[in-house]
Amino acid sequence: MKITKFVLSFVLSLLIVLGMMPDGFAKHKSNFSFEIAFSKDARTQPVTGRIYVIISKKNNREPRFQAGFTGVPIWSKFIFEAKPEEFVTIDHKVFGYPVENIRNIPAGEYYIQGFVNIYTEFKRSDGTTLWLHNDQWEGQRWNISPGNIYSDVKKVYIDPESDKPIRIVCIHVIPPVKIPKDTKWVKRFKFKSKILTKFWGQPIYLGATVLLPGGYDNHPDVYYPVDYMQGHFSLRAPFGFTEEKPDTTQQRRIRDYQFSKFWQSDSCPRMIAVTFQHPCPYYDDSYAVNSPNAGPYGDAIMQELIPAIEKKFRIIHKPYARLLSGGSTGGWESLALQIFHPDFFGGTWTGCPDPIDFTRFQLQNIYKDENMYYRVYDWVKLDIPETRSTDGDITIAMKNRLFFEQVIGDKCRSGLQWAIWQAVYTPIGEDGYPKPLWNWFTGKIDHEVAEQWKKYDLNFYLKNNWAEIGPKLVGKIHLYAGDMDNAYLNLGVVLMEKFLKTTKSPYYDGSVAYGRGKGHCWMPRGAELIKLLAAHIKKYAPAGEDISSWQY
Numbered sequence: 001m002k003i004t005k006f007v008l009s010f011v012l013s014l015l016i017v018l019g020m021m022p023d024g025f026a027k028h029k030s031n032f033s034f035e036i037a038f039s040k041d042a043r044t045q046p047v048t049g050r051i052y053v054i055i056s057k058k059n060n061r062e063p064r065f066q067a068g069f070t071g072v073p074i075w076s077k078f079i080f081e082a083k084p085e086e087f088v089t090i091d092h093k094v095f096g097y098p099v100e101n102i103r104n105i106p107a108g109e110y111y112i113q114g115f116v117n118i119y120t121e122f123k124r125s126d127g128t129t130l131w132l133h134n135d136q137w138e139g140q141r142w143n144i145s146p147g148n149i150y151s152d153v154k155k156v157y158i159d160p161e162s163d164k165p166i167r168i169v170c171i172h173v174i175p176p177v178k179i180p181k182d183t184k185w186v187k188r189f190k191f192k193s194k195i196l197t198k199f200w201g202q203p204i205y206l207g208a209t210v211l212l213p214g215g216y217d218n219h220p221d222v223y224y225p226v227d228y229m230q231g232h233f234s235l236r237a238p239f240g241f242t243e244e245k246p247d248t249t250q251q252r253r254i255r256d257y258q259f260s261k262f263w264q265s266d267s268c269p270r271m272i273a274v275t276f277q278h279p280c281p282y283y284d285d286s287y288a289v290n291s292p293n294a295g296p297y298g299d300a301i302m303q304e305l306i307p308a309i310e311k312k313f314r315i316i317h318k319p320y321a322r323l324l325s326g327g328s329t330g331g332w333e334s335l336a337l338q339i340f341h342p343d344f345f346g347g348t349w350t351g352c353p354d355p356i357d358f359t360r361f362q363l364q365n366i367y368k369d370e371n372m373y374y375r376v377y378d379w380v381k382l383d384i385p386e387t388r389s390t391d392g393d394i395t396i397a398m399k400n401r402l403f404f405e406q407v408i409g410d411k412c413r414s415g416l417q418w419a420i421w422q423a424v425y426t427p428i429g430e431d432g433y434p435k436p437l438w439n440w441f442t443g444k445i446d447h448e449v450a451e452q453w454k455k456y457d458l459n460f461y462l463k464n465n466w467a468e469i470g471p472k473l474v475g476k477i478h479l480y481a482g483d484m485d486n487a488y489l490n491l492g493v494v495l496m497e498k499f500l501k502t503t504k505s506p507y508y509d510g511s512v513a514y515g516r517g518k519g520h521c522w523m524p525r526g527a528e529l530i531k532l533l534a535a536h537i538k539k540y541a542p543a544g545e546d547i548s549s550w551q552y
Contacts, residue, residue, distance in 0.1 A: 031163045033091040036114040038149045038170040046081040048131050049119040050409055051088050055110040062153055063113040064143040069396050069404050073099040076407050097407040103160045110158050114151040114168035117142045123201040128432035132281040132413055137177045139233030139284035140415035146176045185212055186237040193304055199295040206305045207277035210313055211238040213270040223314045224550045225271040225537050230326030230333035233284035238273035239526060259526040269534035270550045272315055282412055283420035288333040293423040293434045320346040320541045323533050327351035327521035335458055342472035347536055351480040351523025352489050357459035360491040366450045373399040373443030390484040390519040406440050425453040459496045470506055475540055477510035482518030
C-alpha cells in the first residue's frame with residue numbers, strides 16, 4: 001500500500017501529541033543534570049578521584065550515609081585533575097544505582113548531597129601507575145575518609161524534564177581519625193611498612209591493637225600464648241573489651257562488657273589477643289596474602305607485623321602458642337594463614353569464612369558457570385541471589401550488589417567486598433588494574449581469569465598439597481558456619497568438610513560444626529572461644545613446654 005505524504009505527516013503529528021515518538025525523532029529530551037564542584041576553601045589543589053551526587057526522600061541522616069546495596073540513589077563519575085570551583089556534570093549518560101539514569105528520577109522534592117572521593121597516584125615497583133584511594137586509617141570507607149570533601153544537605157525540587165542544572169558545592173573536609181588512647185589493658189601501635197611502601201611507591205602502614213591479660217604488669221617474667229584475631233579494619237579493642245559499663249540496652253555493648261568482666265576475672269585463661277590493621281588501597285583489609293594487585297601483604301604481615309608484635313609484647317615465640325581466629329573476611333584469612341604457614345601457627349578457629357572452595361563462590365561455580373548474575377535456561381533467565389535472611393528470603397541479587405560497587409568505584413575502586421576479591425585473586429589487567437573475572441554489566445565470566453584464581457582456592461590447595469602439609473595441620477583446623485549463612489558461605493565449608501573427612505596419612509583430626517538456622521557469623525566467641533584455645537594449647541603443647549607459668 002502506498003503511503004502518501006499527507007498520511008505520513010498525520011501519523012507523525014499524532015505520535016508527537018501522544019508522546020509516542022521513538023528515539024531519534026523530534027520528541028524532546030531534557031538536558032537535566034547535576035553540576036558538582038569543591039570550593040577553594042576546602043582544597044586548593046586539583047583532585048583526581050570520584051565525584052558523587054546522592055538523593056533521598058528522607059533527612060534523618062545525610063544522604064552519604066544512606067547509600068548502599070538497598071539504599072538511596074547515587075550517581076558518580078571519575079574525575080582527573082579537577083580544579084577548585086570547576087563544575088563537573090553528572091547527566092543522563094552517567095551510570096547510577098539503583099536508579100540508572102537521572103532522567104528516571106520521579107519529579108518531586110529531595111534532599112541532595114555532593115561528595116568528592118580523593119585518589120592518590122601510586123607508581124608501583126612493578127611499573128604500573130594507578131589512581132586509587134589511599135586509606136587514611138579509617139578502613140577504606142569513602143563516605144568518612146579523612147580529606148574527602150562533602151556538601152551541605154540541600155532540599156530541592158527535581159524535575160527530570162527541566163533543562164536547568166542543579167548545582168552543588170562541596171565545602172566540608174572530613175577531619176583526621178582520632179586514635180583511642182592506650183589503657184592498662186589495651187595498647188595500639190602503627191608503623192610504616194618497608195615492604196609495602198617499596199611496592200606501592202607511597203607510605204603504607206601496618207598496625208595492631210593488643211589486649212593484655214590480667215596480671216601482665218605484675219608478672220614481668222611470664223610469656224603468654226596469643227590469639228591473632230583476623231577481621232576487618234577496626235581500632236576497637238579485641239573482643240570489644242571495655243572498662244566502661246554501658247548505659248544502653250544495645251546487646252552488643254552489653255556482651256562486650258560481660259566479656260570484659262570475664263577477661264579481668266581469675267577464671268579467664270591468661271593470653272594475649274591481637275587484631276591486625278592492614279588496610280590496602282583496594283579495601284579495609286588486605287586478605288593477608290601476597291597478591292599481584294594488592295601487593296606483598298603476606299610477606300609484610302609475616303616478616304614485619306608479627307615480629308614487631310612479638311618483640312613489643314611478651315608472647316611465646318613458638319607455633320603451639322600462636323593461634324588464629326576470625327569470621328567472614330577474618331575467617332578466610334585465619335584459615336589461609338594456617339594453611340599457607342602450617343609450621344608457624346598452632347591452630348585456627350575459623351567461622352563463616354569467605355568462599356574457601358571456588359566451585360561454590362557463594363552460589364557460583366566460577367570454573368564452569370557462564371554468568372555471575374543469572375541462571376539461564378532455555379526460556380528462563382533467573383537472577384542469582386547474593387544474600388538472604390536466615391528465613392531464606394532473598395535480600396539482594398548479585399547484579400544489584402555489583403552494580404552498586406561499580407557506581408562507588410570502577411576498576412575495583414569501590415573499597416567494597418567484590419572489589420577486593422578481584423584485587424586479591426585476579427591477575428593484573430592490561431590497564432594495570434585487576435583483570436575482571438566477569439563483565440561488570442553483563443555478568444559473563446572469563447574462565448581464563450577463573451583459572452588464575454585457583455591459587456587462592458583454599459580447598460583446591462588443600463587437596464593438591466595434603467601429602468606435604470597435612471602432617472603439619474593435624475588438629476589445627478576448626479571450622480564453623482551457620483547452615484543459613486546470609487551469604488551462602490556454609491556451602492564452601494560443607495565442601496571442605498567432605499574433603500577433610502577423607503584425609504588419611506594423616507587424618508586432619510580437627511572439627512567442623514554448623515549452627516542450625518544460624519546466619520552469618522555463627523561461631524564460638526568471647527569466653528567460649530578463649531576456653532577452647534586454652535584447652536587446645538594444653539593438649540597440643542610439645543612435651544617439656546612450660547604451660548603453667550601463664551595459668552595464674
